Amino acid sequence: MQPTLHLGQTLEFDGNPFHAGLDAARHRRRGGVLVAEGRMLAVDEGETLRAAHPQAQVTDHGARLILPGFVDAHAHYSQTAIIASWGKRLIDWLNTYTFPEEMRFADPAHAARIAETYLDLNLANGITTAACYCTIHTESVDALMRASEARGLAMVAGKVMMDRNAPEGLRDTARSGHDDSAALIARWHGRGRLRYAITPRFAPTSTPEQLESAGALFAAHPDCAMQTHLSEQAEEIAWVRALFPQDTDYLAVYERFGLTGPGAVMGHAIHLSDREWAALRDGGTGIAHCPTSNTFIGSGLFDMDRAQGLGIPVGLATDVGGGSSFSMLRTMAAAYEVAQLRGRALHPAELVWLATAGSAEVLRLGHEIGRLAPGRMADLVILDLASTPVIAQRAARATGFWEALFPTIMLGDDRAIANVLIAGQPLRP
Structure with missing residues (x-):
């Protein structure tokens, strides 16, 4: 099956930030998630993955944030x-x-x-x-x-x-x-x-x-x-x-x-x-x-x-x-x-x-879901960080990623969910 490369902002965790500190979280402004047969094959910089997998079908989510479901x-x-x-x-x-x-x-x-x-x-x-x-x-x-x-x-x-x-x-x-x-x-x-x-x-x-x-x-x-x-x-x-x-x-x-x-x-x-x-x-x-x-x-x-x-x-x-x-x-x-x-x-x-x-x-499912990481199931959420006028105007003033994300956490609702993927299959075209 031809892999699909999803491009957008990405957020990965190497560990629990409560214990390991905020450095456990890695944000990529232009990241990529390579998906095939329902699982994530790779998570990296988008251009790195595009160069390594030229045959992949590309879905570009722009400035939206790709998260695990x-x-x-x-x-x-x-x-x-x-x-x-x-x-x-x-x-x-x-x-x-x-x-x-x-x-x-x-x-x-x-x-x-x-x-x-x-x-x-x-x-x-x-x-x-x-x-x-x-x-x-x-x-x-x-x-x-x-x-x-x-x-x-x-x-x-x-x-x-x-x-x-x-x-x-x-x-x-x-x-x-x-x-x-x-x-x-x-x-x-x-x-x-x-x-x-x-x-x-x-x-x-x-x-x-x-x-x-x-x-x-x-x-x-x-x-x-x-x-x-x-x-x-x-x-x-x-x-x-x-x-x-x-x-x-x-x-x-x-x-x-x-x-x-x-x-x-x-x-x-x-x-x-x-x-x-x-x-x-x-x-x-x-x-x-x-x-x-x-x-x-x-x-x-x-x-x-x-x-x-x-x-x-x-x-x-x-x-x-x-x-x-x-x-x-x-x-x-x-x-x-x-x-x-x-x-x-x-x-x-x-x-x-x-x-x-x-x-x-x-739930003892961390080996299957919950993170952007190779081998996990490709259950993904595509998050719009400017889903409403009030969120968009606040995010536009942000000086960094966390400041841009926080208004969606505090003010967001289902309008922020641009798409959902279950085992790599998008619910919306």
């Missing part, structure tokens, strides 16, 4: 239709909005419609991979996986396990949750670009017996992801303390049942004790930072610097529909604002890292 480390596709619902905190949000909506996913046709809408919205915003919570219904997983497979997407998803503190019709059992998940793993995990995530919703909606069965699944399938929620709101933490009085803290519940360690991703992780911080560091458990939902639902301010300083893997997440935007640009902007409220301005390089390589590494 955005990776959403935590989302609820089943909440697509209830995004931006008014006025509730976490537990009331679940009871008022989430649970009634999730009941509808027993209908395969409804699940299929929402899966298609969710993926359309993701791709319109440059999100090429996401880690999704489905519902308790196996139909909800089948719908999302089937739609993702048809589009050639790398998707991580799992059936929610939930056997208490939920309405009738939204509860499974410790046995059925285990068996349904095991069947879904057999059906979807490792099929093409699809990966399964063992998904107990959070400790309050699972009995100890179900958490034990989830841990047994994770032990039996260590190459799967494991996703759940941790310490999002004070009321939730108090609830966990009442339900699990024998455990030292919230994280200790998951530790007891084998639901931590590499491949485990904790959503939120805002209100942590010193012991929990140390346990996350020592065990290799990852965190999905969900800044728009943390502010929208009033949860609190995640401590990015502490997490990065401890070497805990951190990815960025929309958390739709508690999160208030499908845009990873808006999510980066919210991460910047949350960090500002904690006293530090995150650099644009750090924000881009979180939305790409950081999330990919949390």
Whole structure:
């Protein structure tokens, strides 16, 4: 197959800029990405690649920025239709909005419609991979996986396990949750670009017996992801303390049942004790930072610097529909604002890292996606750095690349997504 050479601005990472410094990021004003058979063959100066591969078909993106596709480390596709619902905190949000909506996913046709809408919205915003919570219904997983497979997407998803503190019709059992998940793993995990995530919703909606069965699944399938929620709101933490009085803290519940360690991703992780911080560091458990939902639902301010300083893997997440935007640009902007409220301005390089390589590494997909690098899949976003009049006039005054990029991070939306490539195939002509 004839290779394609994509020309434009490029941004590569040799390492995590939180740890290695800003020199870990390399910007090329006129870079190139050579793609063939769905993968990146080379990333270099554009003219160097053009001279070395004269036979390549050239697609010139001008001054637009070529990035790896955005990776959403935590989302609820089943909440697509209830995004931006008014006025509730976490537990009331679940009871008022989430649970009634999730009941509808027993209908395969409804699940299929929402899966298609969710993926359309993701791709319109440059999100090429996401880690999704489905519902308790196996139909909800089948719908999302089937739609993702048809589009050639790398998707991580799992059936929610939930056997208490939920309405009738939204509860499974410790046995059925285990068996349904095991069947879904057999059906979807490792099929093409699809990966399964063992998904107990959070400790309050699972009995100890179900958490034990989830841990047994994770032990039996260590190459799967494991996703759940941790310490999002004070009321939730108090609830966990009442339900699990024998455990030292919230994280200790998951530790007891084998639901931590590499491949485990904790959503939120805002209100942590010193012991929990140390346990996350020592065990290799990852965190999905969900800044728009943390502010929208009033949860609190995640401590990015502490997490990065401890070497805990951190990815960025929309958390739709508690999160208030499908845009990873808006999510980066919210991460910047949350960090500002904690006293530090995150650099644009750090924000881009979180939305790409950081999330990919949390999901243990960093060898496949998340960076511009030879051998990775050619899931790419072509970003217009002058997509609206207000962004264009600000970028025109920039004295360097980072100053030109930052207005798009803070003010950009789906209009900034000029194109998306999945395994080298553009979604738009």
